[in-house]
Amino acid sequence: MNNSIWFFDNIDVFQILCPHKFKEFEKDHSFNFFKKGDYIYFEDDLANKVFLVNSGKIKIGYLTEDGEEIITSILSKGQIFGEKAILGEEKRNEFAQALDNEVSLCVVSLDMMYELLRKNTEFSISIYKFIGYRFKKLERRLQIMLFKDAKTRLLEFLKELSEEHGFKNAVSGDTVIKHPFTQKEIASLIGLSRPTLNILINELQNDKVLSFERKQIILFKK
Structure with missing residues (x-):
């Protein structure tokens, strides 16, 4: 890792x-x-x-x-x-x-x-x-x-990513993040293997926390 x-x-x-x-x-x-x-x-x-x-x-x-x-x-x-x-x-x-x-x-x-x-x-x-x-x-x-576990690291990363590259969808209230990173780069930046990152992303998508695409991430309004 x-x-x-x-x-x-x-x-x-x-x-x-x-x-x-x-x-x-x-x-x-x-x-x-x-x-x-x-x-x-x-x-x-x-x-x-x-x-x-x-x-x-x-x-x-x-x-x-x-x-x-x-x-x-x-x-x-x-x-x-x-x-x-x-x-x-x-x-x-x-x-x-x-x-x-x-x-x-x-x-x-x-x-x-x-x-x-x-x-x-x-x-x-x-x-x-x-x-x-x-x-x-x-x-x-x-x-x-x-001091943070893998999922917390990813969520903290996404929070900061939203502050740097995100905006609110005026209709849904969701946060849309347009970012420059590949999944491999994201995994490296938060100290995870690529398979571990994929597992966490799938879990968060199944829990309706986010939608993860190549250059766009949507954080759903809670």
Whole structure:
């Protein structure tokens, strides 16, 4: 069974951080492109860049001493990773890998990031608030992963998913969730095997708690 923690970020950092938003940095800015399976960086690589997802999905994780892959997050458009470099991390303690065939990233050097932080007070406050927000969510998810049973983990995950990607059906009152994850990714993010996840989904569907489709989940009004 995979052991994982997940988090979602409802802040579109791309809108506040991408150097294209700042004219003096635009000429030195470019996008990097990756295909499924490509690594953006490995554990112990030099931490001298920050990355923003422009398109596609990125998997963040690390390997245990036994060679087991632990997934800590799956990120999509508008989200940031590698941000611990801003706080002084010198080497990566995780890997980042492309999950889609067409992944493009905005790559911000650490020098450029520090320059942006120095010259833009509002930007600086937003970034540090964002990093604090991420650490708090990560800590809360870790507590859930350590102390909750499989079904509770799934229900907590769906609750958070509804907050990030859901809306109320005005007629039925049900919560409709349009999300970017595959069942395999969901299983990895909440530390379950794919068969266990399928069993739990079937149980919840039989109990009329939800309807689960490929890119849409409906949580029925109680």
